[in-house]
Amino acid sequence: MTELKKFSFLHDIRFWILIFFIIRMAGITNPPLEVAHNWRQSTVAMVARNFYEVDNNILYPRIDIWGETTGITGMEFPLLNYMHYAVAEVFGYQHWYGRLINLIISSIGIFFFYRLIRKYFSERTAFSSALILLVSIWLSYSRKIMPDTFSMSLIIMSIYYGSNYLDGNQKRVMNLILFVVFFALGALTKITSAYLMIVFALWIFSPKTDFHKKATFIAVGLLGLLPVSALYFYWVPYLMETYGVKHFFMGKDFLTGISEVFGDFPRFLNLFYEWTLKFVGFALFLLGIWYAIRQKQRAVLWLLFLTFLAFMVVAFRAGETFLHHVYYMIPFAPVMAFIAGFGLSKIPNRTLATVLLAAVAVEGVANQWGDYRIKEESRFLINIETDLDQWISRDDLIIINSNYIPTPMYFTHRKGRVMDNQRIRGRREMQNFYDMGYRYILILKHSFGSDMELPRFELITDNEDYRLYRIINDKTLE
Structure with a gap:
């Protein structure tokens, strides 16, 4: 007993x-x-x-x-x-x-x-x-x-x-x-x-x-x-x-x-x-x-x-x-x-x-x-906020190719839009966002997004996880 x-x-x-x-x-x-x-x-x-x-x-x-x-x-x-x-x-x-x-x-x-x-x-x-x-x-x-x-x-x-x-x-x-x-x-x-x-x-x-x-x-x-x-x-x-x-x-x-x-x-x-x-x-x-x-x-x-x-x-x-x-x-x-x-x-x-x-x-x-557990391929997002501080301010509006998933936006500690690659390729679409005050595009290469190049925009930085572009005013669409 x-x-x-x-x-x-x-x-x-x-x-x-x-x-x-x-x-x-x-x-x-x-x-x-x-x-x-x-x-x-x-x-x-x-x-x-x-x-x-x-x-x-x-x-x-x-x-x-x-x-x-x-x-x-x-x-x-x-x-x-x-x-x-x-x-x-x-x-x-x-x-x-x-x-x-x-x-x-x-x-x-x-x-x-x-x-x-x-x-x-x-x-x-x-x-x-x-x-x-x-x-x-x-x-x-x-x-x-x-x-x-x-x-x-x-x-x-x-x-x-x-x-x-x-x-x-x-x-x-x-x-x-x-x-x-x-x-x-x-x-x-x-x-x-x-x-x-x-x-x-x-x-x-x-x-x-x-x-x-x-x-x-x-x-x-x-x-x-x-x-x-x-x-x-x-x-x-x-x-x-x-x-x-x-x-x-x-x-x-x-x-x-x-x-x-x-x-x-x-x-x-x-x-x-x-x-x-x-x-x-x-x-x-x-x-x-x-x-x-x-x-x-x-x-x-x-x-x-x-x-x-x-x-x-x-x-x-x-x-x-x-x-x-x-x-x-x-x-x-x-x-x-x-x-x-x-x-x-x-x-x-x-x-x-x-x-x-x-x-x-x-x-x-x-x-x-x-x-x-957290996947290794996503860990770069933990530090992406401070990484981006090198090039853009916290008040800058950004676009991220995360297929409408808001997670990367949260970790950048910024505000903006999330969308797919096809939409980002649209010249008129990006010009409209430029007119609304958006100045940067973050292209995620493997986690939450897929790689793409945007030669019409200015490349600011490129590493194994992402690319950062500055949106250029497309005057041909004016």
Whole structure:
């Protein structure tokens, strides 16, 4: 018995949250140059840096890739960006603050996920589900400068406190306040995360839930929707229209989205069985569905049905974009992790269940570890800001051939445009940009771009990674 107590910490989810927190601290100070979604991280970091250097008004986020404009654009509520900025105000700006903030909040989110499941299911189910979520797609994205797991963590906290209120917890007012605050912040930072609030239908339509409590809960929830609706349906379109920078993806019409998703159905399925929980985790997800059907676990089946239906609304609104960006699966990862954990907890052989859980963890870590490294061919971008200082000022507008990926622009610490080689070859196009104040073109040779020569412009410098040209006024086009 004494020997068993020595290892009791292995069954404490807080131990594993801490272990995986430490694991994800590896390379935490890296700039956002890892292969997966460096472009998305760069835009988040751009906004944080512009809060620090230009204007800290949270309602007017700015990006750097429409250099001839103010860069003000509509986007998700920049809470993560602003927290990044707040830390920079104290310690000076660094790329990686957003990583650490996201990691901390996402780790807390895992603990609330565990507590939420433990309220209604066994300790074993809660532990397995939380650990599976830890090593899912959550593992790598919870340390990126992106709001996805950050937002989902806030939504999970909201569901935890909302369920406390509906279940009749003694601290009713505080639970209601925390529910609406975390709901509003979670939905503001990533509106797609809000789909998970559909789980409250299980309480709303249950005859066991007090009617007055339901009415109060719905009314308060609608109050939480007010700032969310104001942001996405008024303020974001207003900023994009007023300042001319259309950066935020507002989705597609439903029928187009459905057509695009089902037009590439194998890729759609691949997001579920390969990217979210990986293969062993997905097998346990299927096992969980089987056990739920076999044992007539109606609450589990209703939860899966409702969340999947709501998540399909997200998928169909995104259309083809959903298929090509795996982070769209992050909101559904908690549901899949719970079903997989439920299935795992039903395996009578504890040793086999432990082996399978370990297999999920090993597969998850092994398949995502490469995302913690930066490719050698991209490392030159770390110093490109100071390199360019030799020839051009920080205020000069530049064009970069990074195929519309904003990452290189972020690292140059300048403003301008990103585009492909074909567009840069256009004489009239470049003259138009010259007239707008652009004076330099940065040609990336291998990372983010491909080499090209521009003999009609003045070559300033040429090395193994890039060429820098000065744009010449083409008077023949006047």
